[in-house]
Amino acid sequence: MGKVFFISQNNYNQNEIDDAVSRAFNHFGISFNRGEKVLLKVNLVAGHEPERRVSTDPAVVRAAAKFVLEHGATPLIADSPGIDNFNNAAEKAGFLSIARELNIECHELTDPVDLPVANDADYKKIQVSKFVLEADKIINLAKLKTHGQMYLTMGVKNLFGCVPGRLKAGWHYNVGLNREKFAGLLLDIYNGVKPTFTILDGVIGMHGNGPTSGTPYNFGIIAACVDALTMDFWLCKMLGAKFEDYPLYLAAKKRNYPQCELNHADIEGDISSEKIFEGVELPKTRSMRLLPHVPFVERLMTSRPVHIQKLCIGCGRCAAVCAAGALKHENKKLYFDYSKCIRCYCCHEMCPVKAIEFKPSRLLSFVNKITGGK
Ligand code: SF4
Numbered sequence: 001m002g003k004v005f006f007i008s009q010n011n012y013n014q015n016e017i018d019d020a021v022s023r024a025f026n027h028f029g030i031s032f033n034r035g036e037k038v039l040l041k042v043n044l045v046a047g048h049e050p051e052r053r054v055s056t057d058p059a060v061v062r063a064a065a066k067f068v069l070e071h072g073a074t075p076l077i078a079d080s081p082g083i084d085n086f087n088n089a090a091e092k093a094g095f096l097s098i099a100r101e102l103n104i105e106c107h108e109l110t111d112p113v114d115l116p117v118a119n120d121a122d123y124k125k126i127q128v129s130k131f132v133l134e135a136d137k138i139i140n141l142a143k144l145k146t147h148g149q150m151y152l153t154m155g156v157k158n159l160f161g162c163v164p165g166r167l168k169a170g171w172h173y174n175v176g177l178n179r180e181k182f183a184g185l186l187l188d189i190y191n192g193v194k195p196t197f198t199i200l201d202g203v204i205g206m207h208g209n210g211p212t213s214g215t216p217y218n219f220g221i222i223a224a225c226v227d228a229l230t231m232d233f234w235l236c237k238m239l240g241a242k243f244e245d246y247p248l249y250l251a252a253k254k255r256n257y258p259q260c261e262l263n264h265a266d267i268e269g270d271i272s273s274e275k276i277f278e279g280v281e282l283p284k285t286r287s288m289r290l291l292p293h294v295p296f297v298e299r300l301m302t303s304r305p306v307h308i309q310k311l312c313i314g315c316g317r318c319a320a321v322c323a324a325g326a327l328k329h330e331n332k333k334l335y336f337d338y339s340k341c342i343r344c345y346c347c348h349e350m351c352p353v354k355a356i357e358f359k360p361s362r363l364l365s366f367v368n369k370i371t372g373g374k
């Protein structure tokens with residue numbers, strides 16, 4: 001199990017972020033060799049301005065790229081957005097201007113190739129971008145956010161973006177309703193990609209209806225680690241979230257991963273292992289605990305996506321991303337086929353104007369009421 005290093009950081013002042021990021025690299029003794037190719041895997045799920053707090057903040061990406069350059073290595077900023085044109089999304093998120101300023105590459109993770117997976121992998125055939133395998137080192141630049149489908153998205157979940165473009169939607173469809181199975185896939189990708197280092201931008205993250213439609217939350221931290229699983233589980237606790245609602249934890253527990261046993265000695269830096277972020281709104285999209293994984297029951301215990309028509313701009317991105325064929329769009333009207341819907345919430349994630357929300361089923365509302373949502 002690894003250590004997790006926390007740095008208090010309350011704003012995106014570039015000089016302060018440069019110091020914080022250098023401190024993180026130096027704390028773990030991460031260095032780069034001249035000429036090495038270093039892939040900076042940012043979070044660019046969709047094209048939003050930095051103020052929406054959807055993507056890794058450009059100040060953090062710039063600081064990491066500069067650190068790599070100063071060591072004589074060659075950084076590449078990269079990700080694969082769900083549906084957006086990469087260049088438009090990277091321009092909006094502020095990544096292309098960093099690439100121009102530092103004269104480095106910034107491009108999409110394309111060209112799927114087979115990922116060598118670990119022996120305990122649930123999924124033996126996973127394809128990721130060839131750029132991931134060609135990199136000498138991968139620096140995982142994640143964002144701290146809640147996530148409607150997977151509860152939280154931090155270090156491990158960020159690597160799902162190594163799967164190119166529409167192959168991501170295919171995985172959602174193949175895995176279906178079962179969040180634990182999807183979390184198993186995330187573990188397989190994490191173990192196969194083996195990032196050298198993870199830096200998590202939690203200066204201002206997102207809570208509520210993440211990962212794209214929530215509200216900003218000032219966590220005031222940058223976290224860094226070699227083992228992102230340990231970091232994610234500690235942050236789950238610090239956010240006041242429940243492990244039994246966190247599919248990644250449940251999947252890791254099933255595999256007896258040692259990271260599931262939190263060790264207070266693993267927390268280093270500016271905050272204590274007792275830290276709790278107050279008032280974090282967590283997704284209440286389903287109950288993970290009370291019922292077995294049977295598709296019919298899962299549907300009843302999981303919130304449905306619903307349309308807020310007055311906000312809709314009629315872009316059609318929601319229907320275009322739906323791998324289950326459960327959603328049609330016509331003239332700013334959406335038609336859901338809930339019998340086909342796998343509750344992946346990709347439609348919610350890709351909506352640029354928050355015009356898709358979650359509606360709990362009656363059974364889930366009842367369960368939340370009697371359990372107090374606990
Ligand atoms: S309608 Fe939305 S939540 Fe349902 S399968 Fe399609 S993209 Fe996923």
Ligand code: SF4
Nearest residue numbers: 312313315316318351
């Ligand atoms: S719901 Fe959102 S994604 Fe779908 S058409 Fe309307 S604005 Fe576009």
